[in-house]
Amino acid sequence: MLLITRDKYLNDLIARMGNGMVKVITGPRRCGKTFLLFDLFEAHLRAQGVDNDHIIEIALDDMSYAEYRNPVQLFEYLKSRITSRTEQYYVLLDEVQYAISDEELRGEEPPRLYEVLNGLLHMRNVDVYVTGSNSKMLSTDVMTQFRGRGDEVRVRPLSFAEFMQVYDGDVQHGWAEYVVFGGMPLTLSMHTDEQKSRYLENLFTETYLKDIVARNKLRKSQELDDLTNVLASSIGALTNPNRIKATFDSVLHSKISTRTIVQYIDYLEDAFVIEEARRYDVKGRKYIGSPKKYYFEDIGLRNARLGFRQVEQTHIMENIVYNELRMRGYNVDVGIVEQRGTRNGESYRKYLEVDFVANLGSQRYYIQSAYQLPTEEKIAQEKASLLGVDDSFKKIVLVRDVVKPTRDDHGILTMSVYDFLLNPNSLEA
Structure with missing residues (x-):
């Protein structure tokens, strides 16, 4: 069996242990959320000395647990497993959208699952982790229902x-x-x-x-x-x-x-x-x-x-770069730079595009996904929008070829997409 450690997401969970919030693990179906929670995170808990009786896991998409898709029965079962008020318990619920009715999903009734999770939050010796594959239900609704007591960990397909x-x-x-x-x-x-x-x-x-x-x-x-x-x-x-x-x-x-x-x-x-x-x-x-x-x-x-x-290499590389930036936690926009000038005695205005403006806290990067730079004309074309940005944040051009990272006279860094993707600190180099 191939083992992919997924250290980023495991460390995200470990860093949130015992923070008094519901850890909400979101992401697409079959991207590895269950493996992260039931294999990698459980292995960490056991390595920390937590015994089986204090790890309560339920896969709600498994027919073996179908009865617990009813929130009332789910809560009663969880209470029956939590037999001490002082010893620490870990509740791991997988694919919790199965515990929400169609009426609740349509907004016709308040979701009772939230009552279950809220009840667990009131037990100070219980640490709660849930996964699901519906962003509105989890990313939005959980955060709203718990008013600051829901903590999202976003999992993506393999980088x-x-x-x-x-x-x-x-x-x-x-x-x-x-x-x-x-x-x-x-x-x-x-x-x-x-x-x-x-x-x-x-x-x-x-x-x-x-x-x-x-x-x-x-x-x-x-x-x-x-x-x-x-x-x-x-x-x-x-x-x-x-x-x-x-x-x-x-x-x-x-x-x-x-x-x-x-x-x-x-x-x-x-x-x-x-x-x-x-x-x-x-x-x-x-x-x-x-x-x-x-x-x-x-x-x-x-x-x-x-x-x-x-399978167009240029557009696909751009999509992969976008996904990598989002995986690293950046908010990613498409940058527009206005350029004005005079040509043949007439003024003109045009807009140049920066593929990605990536922001995280006080950090910002301007990134072009260029694929190849075979000619001076192509190099000038890819750098034109970056040259139009008049702030001091780092500007980067990514190419598919294996190249040594180099900076030009304007400070624009050109690097291989392989170096960018394989080094988690590549943007800071």
């Missing part, structure tokens, strides 16, 4: 560095594999491209899309399927619901409404299929509304959705 922990080959061959099949952990145990392709295609259709259809009571799924394909085809491109509607009208001959498109995009985000990156006016220091960019949380699932027919 390139995690993937390379167990990949049997050099970094270039690893990259070639990763840009096609992505970072869903189970693919690493498969031996043929056919197995991986079929697994990812089925996972997207039979798990992700069916979950969205069932959870949101959609009567037909064709428009959701079509929208997913449109978004998968346009990673790295600015778009908005009106543009998507125009595509539906002209190409798909569908009369889907803009409102429905917005709603379906929300459903895909709630299921951790996609994330949005907003545009940010660097000089004006303000956000610009529509259009936005959408990136897939796992590039393998994105490729599978398109039948592995659109």
Whole structure:
């Protein structure tokens, strides 16, 4: 069995032990949340001397625990296991959305699961950890319900560095594999491209899309399927619901409404299929509304959705860089830099794009995902927007080739995407 340590997420949990909050582990289905909680974190607890009776684990998506999907029965069971008021207990609940009814998911009733978790919070000797695959229910609703007593740990598919922990080959061959099949952990145990392709295609259709259809009571799924394909085809491109509607009208001959498109995009985000990156006016220091960019949380699932027919290296590398920055905890926007000048006696104004403006606390980085810089013209093109940024934060160009990190006369750093992805401190170098 391949063991991927996932140290970042394990350390995130360890750092939150005993903080008096519900630790909410969110992320897409099959990305490794259960393994993190029931294997890696449990192993840590046992290494700290915690015995089995004080670790209460329930996998609510397992039919063996179906009776505990009823919040009342779940709470009664947990109380029966917590037999001391002084000894420390750890409650680990996996896929807690199974303990929420359809009426609660639609907002027609207050979720009773929160009453269970709130009751556990009042037991000072109980430390609570839950996982789930619905961002609205967990990331938003839990934080609202507990008013500062919910603490989210966001888990993602394998990063390139995690993937390379167990990949049997050099970094270039690893990259070639990763840009096609992505970072869903189970693919690493498969031996043929056919197995991986079929697994990812089925996972997207039979798990992700069916979950969205069932959870949101959609009567037909064709428009959701079509929208997913449109978004998968346009990673790295600015778009908005009106543009998507125009595509539906002209190409798909569908009369889907803009409102429905917005709603379906929300459903895909709630299921951790996609994330949005907003545009940010660097000089004006303000956000610009529509259009936005959408990136897939796992590039393998994105490729599978398109039948592995659109594996464009430039856009895929951009998506992978975005995911890496988000995994490291950065808020990531698409930067816009206004450029003004005079040409042939006439003034002009144009906007240049910085692929990513990454912010974390007081840190900020401007990053271009360039793939290749074969000519001086291409180098100038990729650096133009960075040269238009007039602050002192670090500016970086990432290329796919193996290159030694170098800075030009303007202080712009060019480095290999491999160095960026494999070194967690690469941005600080």
